[in-house]
Amino acid sequence: MLVDGKNYEGIWLDEDDPAVVKVINQQKLPFSFEISDLRCVEDAWQAIREMVVRGAPLIGVTGAYGMYLATLEINAYTNVPDHLSNAARYLISSRPTAVNLSLSVNYVLKKLLNNIHSKNLSRIALTAARETAEKEKNLCREIGIHGLKLIEDLSKEKEGEPVNILTHCNAGWLACIDYGTALAPVYFAHDRGIPVHVWVDETRPVNQGARLTAWELGKKGVPYTLIPDNTGGYLMQKGMVDVVIVGSDRTSSTGDVVNKIGTYLKALAAHDTNIPFYAAVPSTSIDMQITDAYSEVIIEERPPEEVTMIKGIEDGEMHQVRICPENTIAANWGFDITPARLVTGLITEKGIIRANSEDIKNLFSD
């Protein structure tokens, strides 16, 4: 995706130094555009944990690159299988909810363990990590194509008026490698001259909407309006939303969508007001092991300071301010579960399917 004329993806290997993995520091956006270096497994773990990188597809690929960094730590005294297995376990522990992380890390681990006596473990890991990146990118592009059709159809009904899309959190290219999941259809529509307008939920507490989605859409020239997370229900009551499209960190085999906390509330409002609600879900975000998301998915609890403190800019300087009384106790769960019954459809790389066991099973059958 173009940033001020230069093309970026969410993660890449340093051209000059193959021991360094580069990522866009998403904690700093939109206040500054900074690239961070990952030089060891610990760096990758930290980057995921502290949300320097975030978004289910991107943390998966970052985990895969983390396994590449693990191969660089091998020396003559290393028990290689143990080292790699430990690195994989450690990387997966950085964030529990998104399924892509364990999927991608284990993909690279398996490639390595299958070639454990190779002299070129680093090359094998790098190739595998790049494969995960290519795969996520391609899935997003396909999602964009299928979702575009949806927006085109809505646009015909609106006879030239912009299609109003509400989204929660950031499921754009920053969350992925390129294109995005929920935002890919929006970008494709915009590129084709279909008038669109995005309602951007600010997405407290980490403000992925206010910071990242707003920044992405602005860079691309897509019209958007930032709203508090409280606002979407009112907009739907007033007919100001045509469709809700969100991403997903883990979707169960029965179509329950685990996504950024607050998603469930928007799905309820969409259902109550007869507005279609879609989750853009690459098959890498579907966990066929999960039949009951409520009891089986670990919902991450994050630091309370993300709620009580907020980062922003004043007169060109960054500040982190407390927004509540001193010593306030706060709770910070990262995700909620939108039951399949509230989901109009899943936009997958193979087309739009219903959020139920049958359609999801078929998705993996061919």
Next chain:
Amino acid sequence: MLVDGKNYEGIWLDEDDPAVVKVINQQKLPFSFEISDLRCVEDAWQAIREMVVRGAPLIGVTGAYGMYLATLEINAYTNVPDHLSNAARYLISSRPTAVNLSLSVNYVLKKLLNNIHSKNLSRIALTAARETAEKEKNLCREIGIHGLKLIEDLSKEKEGEPVNILTHCNAGWLACIDYGTALAPVYFAHDRGIPVHVWVDETRPVNQGARLTAWELGKKGVPYTLIPDNTGGYLMQKGMVDVVIVGSDRTSSTGDVVNKIGTYLKALAAHDTNIPFYAAVPSTSIDMQITDAYSEVIIEERPPEEVTMIKGIEDGEMHQVRICPENTIAANWGFDITPARLVTGLITEKGIIRANSEDIKNLFSD
């Protein structure tokens, strides 16, 4: 209500200078506890508009005191009826959504117009303003008594475990004169030794929950946990909420509850998870003229800067930081509408009633 050992109400006349009305500056809380002076109609208008005072009951009483200040502006050249009518219209224009404002202002205006030749218009206005304050205070106390019963019943079911109450915005004593509406039952339960715990929605964008409800509950020693507005649905999915209690800025004659934006989303989640949802509604917040809240209630649009900028404290200093890209367009509607079908009951000064025309009509019949 006690603040660090001293008793306060939301508004009062300066003991030393009867030309000055005093209010707690709610824009400064919880970072500093400051008292603001209102010396003219314009001051009262500004205080309401800029949310130095807020909460349906308190802005009503502030409007009434504003009429008292209007009487102090009368001189030999004033066309008194015109002056008072204009002042009333002006005060009512400060915020459109809460019904209490026009009710209280018109109450004082009528008293004045009925005694227009009196030499003691200021005394008449002051008495009338104090009547509105006394009335709101008494209504809140009665609401507290009826709501207490609700919490007592839940407490019995929980066998000593705290009753978990989720609330949105601030409908505590700061929003009223004393006690509060939604929080009155909580305070009464706490005073009686019933274990309660409050989930405090931060209530973006103005953060009345994070700033005011958290501060109030903290001062009173009621256990609470601050949560992002996105979190309530998840808590209800997980059985961590026993009851939702909110206030109301205007309730229709059919039981639709207009309240701080985001209330509707919590009502949907409560309904979806079979958790009781109550609005604490003094009869002064019910507008019998309104049968269709969706088309008849003006939903206030407030400055976008309330969304894009946020106030907080860092190292003892106040900052107002921007939390999104520069020049971000934001939208800021103040209220939404919770349809009566999602409301388990209205806690009124006369008891808990159903949110329907019949029960509401009966409320006003005796």
